[in-house]
Amino acid sequence: MTSASPQQFASDNYAGICPEALAAMTAANDGSAVAYGDDPWTDRAADAFRTLFQSDCEVFFVFNGTAANSLALASLCQSYHSVICSSSAHVETDECGAPEFFSNGSKLLVAQSDSGKLTPDAIRALTSRSDIHYPKPRAVTITQPTETGQVYTIAEVEAIAATCRELGLKLHMDGARFAHACAALDCDPADITWKADVDVLCFGGTKNGMAVGEAIIYFDRNLAEDFGYRCKQAGQLASKMRFLSAPWVGLLESGAWLRNARHGNLCAQRLVRQIDDLPEVRAIFPVEANAVFLEAPATVLEALAALGWRFYTFIGGGARFMFAWDAQVSRVDQLAADIRAIALAEQSLAEEDKAIDGARHVAPEPLCDAEC
Ligand SMILES: *Cc1c(COP(=O)(O)O)cnc(C)c1O
Numbered sequence: 001m002t003s004a005s006p007q008q009f010a011s012d013n014y015a016g017i018c019p020e021a022l023a024a025m026t027a028a029n030d031g032s033a034v035a036y037g038d039d040p041w042t043d044r045a046a047d048a049f050r051t052l053f054q055s056d057c058e059v060f061f062v063f064n065g066t067a068a069n070s071l072a073l074a075s076l077c078q079s080y081h082s083v084i085c086s087s088s089a090h091v092e093t094d095e096c097g098a099p100e101f102f103s104n105g106s107k108l109l110v111a112q113s114d115s116g117k118l119t120p121d122a123i124r125a126l127t128s129r130s131d132i133h134y135p136k137p138r139a140v141t142i143t144q145p146t147e148t149g150q151v152y153t154i155a156e157v158e159a160i161a162a163t164c165r166e167l168g169l170k171l172h173m174d175g176a177r178f179a180h181a182c183a184a185l186d187c188d189p190a191d192i193t194w195k196a197d198v199d200v201l202c203f204g205g206t207k208n209g210m211a212v213g214e215a216i217i218y219f220d221r222n223l224a225e226d227f228g229y230r231c232k233q234a235g236q237l238a239s240k241m242r243f244l245s246a247p248w249v250g251l252l253e254s255g256a257w258l259r260n261a262r263h264g265n266l267c268a269q270r271l272v273r274q275i276d277d278l279p280e281v282r283a284i285f286p287v288e289a290n291a292v293f294l295e296a297p298a299t300v301l302e303a304l305a306a307l308g309w310r311f312y313t314f315i316g317g318g319a320r321f322m323f324a325w326d327a328q329v330s331r332v333d334q335l336a337a338d339i340r341a342i343a344l345a346e347q348s349l350a351e352e353d354k355a356i357d358g359a360r361h362v363a364p365e366p367l368c369d370a371e372c
Pocket residue numbers: 064065066067069090091143146147174176177206207
């Protein structure tokens with residue numbers, strides 16, 4: 001796809017680099033700097049996280065979310081341990097077994113969940129066995145917001161964390177779109193992480209406007225012991241680390257991390273608002289972050305694709321639209337207009353068919369009396 005093509009919303013990873021992240025990357029490209037993270041940009045980025053979270057957290061930078069999740073979970077587990085996740089969790093459905101691989105076999109215990117959210121009850125159900133034959137539950141991972149765009153409230157995170165404490169489990173948060181959850185809840189990042197008793201957060205940079213990169217944040221520094229070695233062994237230690245860390249300085253110090261997420265969330269709202277009266281088109285999941293999943297007759301989705309719109313249907317069972325920092329409002333409106341036009345045309349076609357059918361099969365009964 002060239003930049004001249006009209007914008008698409010199939011994935012928030014279609015977006016480019018936001019100006020703040022790019023400017024910081026360019027600023028970091030000034031002469032030479034010490035390699036492997038011992039540079040001023042990396043210190044400054046880690047400090048920016050400590051300021052944002054009001055916490056003396058330990059921060060690591062890796063290239064992508066699969067590595068961040070897998071390595072963070074591996075750091076919590078021995079090979080005989082298990083990790084409780086929702087059935088729609090990215091770690092379960094979209095990481096090609098990396099969490100099990102990097103933990104040398106820690107098993108994912110999958111809780112069936114219609115909403116995508118884990119609950120204290122679901123966690124309890126998977127920890128009912130403690131015999132030697134069962135992979136010992138050691139950690140819980142929740143995705144904030146979920147893969148289908150729902151946001152755990154502060155109270156929901158706290159309830160899960162309390163259950164984890166009670167059961168002796170560590171709590172990991174997959175925050176590939178963490179900024180979108182903060183924007184949706186309008187809360188401090190601390191409120192849904194360490195203040196709620198989350199142990200480790202993977203904070204997504206890629207879907208927040210960076211070219212590449214995620215941060216792994218340990219609120220309990222003891223859990224981060226030797227984590228740097230784990231990153232290096234996994235091929236996730238950037239030699240020119242400043243180019244992974246500087247964009248975070250740009251995002252965090254300017255506030256772009258939150259502005260970007262707010263914009264994505266608003267665009268998702270803007271789309272559903274314009275189509276929520278259509279009888280045949282329905283948002284399958286509550287629209288709380290930057291995702292919209294639409295259920296519509298196959299003919300409608302085919303017509304939408306024929307107009308050139310791209311979307312995935314293998315996640316969540318509907319047509320998925322994701323809005324990134326760069327979503328153009330006019331394109332969002334164009335998408336809404338196209339969905340409306342197609343759905344309404346389909347509807348009037350269906351009504352015409354019905355009318356023709358009705359005319360063919362003239363009712364044999366006599367005209368009804370006053371009772372009808
Ligand atoms: C995108 C995403 C990730 C990270 O994916 P990578 O492609 O490995 O960067 C992790 N979790 C969730 C929920 C995601 O949506």
